[in-house]
Amino acid sequence: MRLLILGGNFNNTGGTERVGSMLANSLSEAGYEIMLASISYGDKPFFPINENIKIISLFNSPGRTLYRTPNIIYKIRSLLKEERIDTLIVVETMSVLFTLPATLGLPVKHICWEHFNFNNDLGNSGRRIARQLAARYCDSVVTLTERDKECWLQGTNHKSQIIAINNPSPFPVQEYVKQENTKIVLAVGRLTPIKGFDLLLQSWLEVNKAMPDWTLKIVGEGEDRSKLTNFLIENNLTDSVELVGNTDNVEEYYKQAEIFCLSSRFEGFGMVLVEALAFGLPIVSFDCEAGPAEILENTGSILVAQNDIKHLASSLIKLMKDDEQRKSISLRSKEKAKIYQPENIISQWIDLLESF
Structure with a gap:
């Protein structure tokens, strides 16, 4: 054919x-x-x-x-x-x-x-x-x-x-087990309004107050970089948030992270969620109309009402504080990743x- x-x-x-x-x-x-x-x-x-x-x-x-x-x-x-x-x-x-x-x-x-x-x-x-x-x-x-x-x-x-x-999924299910808590939250996507990184940074204001030893890394590039950078400067978040830019080695960032966060205003599918599952990451995600609920079903990861930045912050903080919950979700994430x-x-x- x-x-x-x-x-x-x-x-x-x-x-x-x-x-x-x-x-x-x-x-x-x-x-x-x-x-x-x-x-x-x-x-x-x-x-x-x-x-x-x-x-x-x-x-x-x-x-x-x-x-x-x-x-x-x-x-x-x-x-x-x-x-x-x-x-x-x-x-x-x-x-x-x-x-x-x-x-x-x-x-x-x-x-x-x-x-x-x-x-x-x-x-x-x-x-x-x-x-x-x-x-x-x-x-x-x-x-x-x-x-x-x-x-x-x-x-x-x-x-x-x-x-x-x-x-x-572009990545196989990873076999390694993370030995130490890196205290890194990861987000991946184009720096555009659709991906909602402005909402994530607003919620990070609360996260940073409660968990100042954690850092947020956002991998991706786009037209919102200057807007996001200005927000970081104005709110004294430059020490706890890194705008990584584009990379041809995104798997290293998945390996380093403890938690993945998706803050999109909408998704067609949510490819980054599938990628995060392959690395066994527990996930906190907005419940977009299509994608996240289906992908994260039976993993134990957390869905948050669309655009609810307070709930996003509290869910991240709760997961940061609970090592055992993260380990449990990690195992279920890798199991779900096999489907993809x-x-x-x-x-x-x-x-x-x-x-x-």
Whole structure:
């Protein structure tokens, strides 16, 4: 079977690009013939790609997507025909606006892979339209959680097969046992309003008063850096909070940490939670509409009402004070992490592909 996995730009460093690359590699290793295509740039993917995967970029220069729409559709259709593609996996719902007309009349199975929460369109009405079209005309829609699957089933006039397949963990379940209390709380993500690090820092004001010997490390980069830095300076938190920036060695930060915290305003899935589970970290997380509750079920980790910074602070403090609870959660986290190992996730993708 010849598969085309199409994304926006696989040169990017985001979670969508990471799991798209992982899927391409795993399906390639399972015997499928894979092409990995980006709509713009994408000629040098950031994440490792197996040598036998063909890498394609529809455009090698920037341009406004709206004005390129006819050309994008033409290029996708030409690629599908030239490469004799059997199945197309679209790694972003918005791109269905290009791929649906591109596949008209072709014997190509069409999968839309949703990476966001159905009830959040990121301020783009086109995404709402694309979701309705995908549900109606794609052969399958893959959501990341059962909760989001239900939203699709209830919120669309669907004909397609809508199924939930979790994202795979990029890290194996860790075997080591932490020998000492490092007194580090870790958060990972882009420094953007969506990730809610401003809320986390507000709660850290209370945490720091109660537990001044603990530190918070935030790994990631983004447009909110100056805003967050100013907050740290104004509130005398520079000694207890570190904005680490981007790193290509995030696993070292997971290994050092005692607790993981997710403060997002919303999530499509919560990839960092899956990563934290693999390292056996107890987690305190806002209960976003999709993602955290499903991922953290049966782990003993703590869910906090959305945007409740006082409860976030008190939950962190409680966990910091209870070594035994952290150890108990750690064991359960590693057990839950097994579900998200690539071999379990890829088998579900193969079942879907073979069902066609």
